[in-house]
Amino acid sequence: MRPIAIVIEVLVLMGVIYCLFLAARLTILDVGFQSKYDRFLRWALGIVGAMISAFFVAHLTLFYPKLLP
């Protein structure tokens, strides 16, 4: 069960990050940021999102198992 639980947790975290970062991008554009910067925004948020995702994946796959019996 443990590997499945970790996969689910990773997916949930990725989902959370995806939602927050896509929402941030759409909101920034909505509040007046010119659409010509959309490409920059996509890259910037994409990179930050990927880094956070990588951290969580590492956290869940490396740190958690150490705590488990």
Next chain:
Amino acid sequence: MDPTYLQFWAKQNAFIMNVILPVSIGSCIILVGLAGLFVYTFRQQHYRLWHLGKEEDCSGQTLKRLKTFLAVVLGHVRFWREGTEGYPGAMHFLIFWGTLFVFLGKFIRLFSPLTGLTAPPRSIYLFASFISEVGGVIILVGAVMAVLRRFVVKPPRLDSKPDDHLKYVWVFVILLTGYLVKGYRLMLAGGTLPADSFMWAPISSAVSRFVLILPSEPLNELLVWHRVLIHAIPALAFFGYIVVSRSSLEHIYLSALNVFYRSLKPKGAVRPIPNFEEAETFGVTEVKEFTWKQLLDLEACTRCGRCQDNCPAHLTEKPLNPKKVIQDLKAHLLTQGGAIIPTNPQPTSEPSPLLGEVISEDTLWACTACLNCYEQCPVFISGYDKIIDLRRSSVLMESRFPGELREVFRAMERKGNPWGVEKAERADWAQPLGVKTLAENPKVDYLYFPGCFKGFDDRNKKVAKALVKILQRVGISFGVLGPEEGCCGDPARRTGNEYLYSMLVEKNLQTFERYHVKKILTTCPHCYNSLKHEYPQFGGNFEVIHQTEFLKTLLDQKKIPLHNVYPLTVTYHDSCYLGRYNQIYEPQREILRAIPGMTLKEMERSRDRSFCCGGGGGRMWMEEHLGKRINEMRVDQALALEPDVIATACPYCLTMLQDGLKARGKDDSVKVYDIAELVEKSMDEQPKNP
């Protein structure tokens, strides 16, 4: 034992109130902050934009507005429709009510300990937990239906933007993490919870069997708080997103507001131009010339596409798509509107013109003013009133309109009818029947106002004659205006020529006043709508009755003996101006059912979903260059039922349907009749073949 001192974590000295109170207080602070943010962004993003628009009085009749609001928003009465609308209606209903359940449960659990109302494991708290659990499942069912529809079935009326999949992923994440949080809690606190607690949280209980737990209590407590954050952060961010962004989730409050402020005026009455005599601009040339409510309409649209699925112009492949009209105007409002707000930095360039760039001329003139877009819209958004306003600007400000209308306007101005036939010939059809004009005999109960079609079109003259024969047979006291009758003005108003319209109205009103007209009987739904709902804008004060209502009353009073049997299959085509404009659907059907032998079959698109004949909105006098012909499509819908007769109660529809039958080569086998003709034939002493 005081339940507030029950242990929150097993084997630890942490009590419920110690845990819940900070969460409750924190939630209160965050919600107050969100409310403040909502007020600020609502003012900045919406209120200021709408107030660029002109005045429109949407106040009054608060109780009626509230009733509609509750029926539409809570009951979804306009979402549940016949045919294909059951699925999206059910889908939205589930999401809406599921969300309410989740919120109800959450609020009780979050804030009841603060108020001392309840605390776990008291029953209210447990019920609240159960409501949240069930609400989440209801949302998930609705959301799965929505995802299947939008991304698998992909009906053409739905266009997807990034926001459309984001909201489903987000909702799924929030619900899943919510169940996970409670699942962890149940797993870790199992020993300290009441035995039946699993019954009150069935989904979370199931989830709790699969969660990952750590070997020590402090680590598990930490784990649960991590999970709480993974649930709470996306949930609070979701509220922030709804409040700040311009996502389709804005509809949660904008559509509800639009329902509350819907126009309570007669549906088919076009708004007059205020201070017409002194006005310097007419109609809408710039977006700020719409009224505030029209601008709210634009923002309240969620792109559900029901309007486009029912628009005759769109379905016959013309460039008009009501959803796109609203969305294009909305995009224009959002891009140009901010710059128009006086306190904002002023643009250096001129805003792009609405007409020609935002809305093309082909789009503008394709509308048949059938009102189906408004009727089908779940939140009462009308595309038609905006099109009329744009047409007004095009005609009155720029003299731009289809070439065919030039002669029509001239004819109406000079001769008082769209064909330009001499006024003196208007009542020629009535003379053999001995009908007197009001000039000859003003002391009558009813003014019969046949309208231009009945006065000048040979096929429609037969309808007028049929009605007159019925009236004479029953002994109704009536007269006509004859050469003094002028066009009611409906084609002029629907094509944006308000100047010509007001001229025709004034002329007719003077004539009515001269003869002290109090009751008007019409056969044309266009005249009926105009006289009944629009003439009062100019001071008209009289009762207007359509022939179908009148005949139904005579039938109910048993004054019309329908004895001739006609074993025919008949399908009734609803006129837009009688049906959607005036909600007259049943009298016609009851009359047809009363004719011995007749079998009435309904077309799939009937009553409020009826398909326009293509002649409304001034289209009767314009060529149909683009796409398929609307009247032929309607005739195809009727022919699918294999009828002997297509019945109608409108001269425009009669003409268009007859032309459609000719185009399909069916004019010999299938006939189009007006209701009055069928009644007259059935009550005639000498039976005739209809």
